[in-house]
Amino acid sequence: MNTIKKKLLPEQSEELLETLKARFEKNMNRHAGLEWAKIQAKLEADPAKLWSLDEMEISGGEPDVVGYDRETNEYIFYDCSAESPxxxxxxxxxxxxxxxxxxxxxxxxxxxxxxxxxxxxxxxxxxxxxxxxxxxxxxxxxxxxxxxxxxxxxxxxxxxxxxxxxxxxxxxxxxxxxxxxxxxxxxx
Structure with missing residues (x-):
């Protein structure tokens, strides 16, 4: 797949980050003890991952943070829509x-x-x-x-x-x- 396609426009990134933050704050039981600011910083540093999260969102997955891997220093997102996307x-x-x-x-x-x-x-x-x-x-x-x-x-x-x-x-x-x-x- 074309790498140019794997980057969101600035306004798309901003809109997705707002959506993800609102979902994160609404569902704290999924990620107790994690801080949104740290997650957002990692997302902003990796446009390809932000693009993938947008694909999850567009297809109805409602991605949200479900964990943090200390060994790899990675936040883990899953599709959290009530039904299969x-x-x-x-x-x-x-x-x-x-x-x-x-x-x-x-x-x-x-x-x-x-x-x-x-x-x-x-x-x-x-x-x-x-x-x-x-x-x-x-x-x-x-x-x-x-x-x-x-x-x-x-x-x-x-x-x-x-x-x-x-x-x-x-x-x-x-x-x-x-x-x-x-x-x-x-x-x-």
Whole structure:
């Protein structure tokens, strides 16, 4: 992807930072003890990461800070929308699955979209961690990073929350549904 496209205009950056700050302040339970000014400084120093967060926002992910990694000095953002991001649904798992479909191909795949956005798809452990911060995907589901042994056999896994419990399921990687998307993470 063109690196010029991975930089926001100053007014876009300002608007996104205001949105992220308001979300950060509204949801302090997700990031107790962290300071917005330090996060904003890191974001302003890395325009490509700010661009990725904007892609998460545009597609309905409502990214928010969910942690800080002391070893790497990175803040961790996850998609925190109540349901799987609307702009990332009706997609199969990966490019191989997309190419395998002979009819009724979806427009894209979760892994392709994540790569294009400069983010990582959540794995099962991260997804379960997100669910400790609130109730997510009570009406939708989200693809999660699938272990290679499952993927080699043609499958992929996804998660959701029903009956106040996080469930992990499987499907053929080429399947797609209007209520299934994916959630991403970004380290800054």
């Amino acid at each position: 609307k702009g990332r649904r009706s997609i199969c798992y990966d490019h191989q699955a997309l190419e395998a479909r002979k009819e009724h191909k979806p427009e894209n795949s979760a892994l392709n979209m994540a790569t294009d956005m400069g983010i990582e798809i959540l794995n099962e452990e991260q997804y379960r961690g997100l669910q400790k911060l609130g109730k997510f995907d009570t009406k939708t589901s989200s693809w999660v990073k699938t272990p290679s042994d499952i993927r080699k056999l043609g499958g992929a896994i996804f998660c959701d929350r029903r009956y106040d419990t996080v469930f992990v399921y499987h499907n053929g990687a080429e399947s797609y549904y209007a209520a299934r998307g994916f959630r991403g993470s970004l380290r800054v």
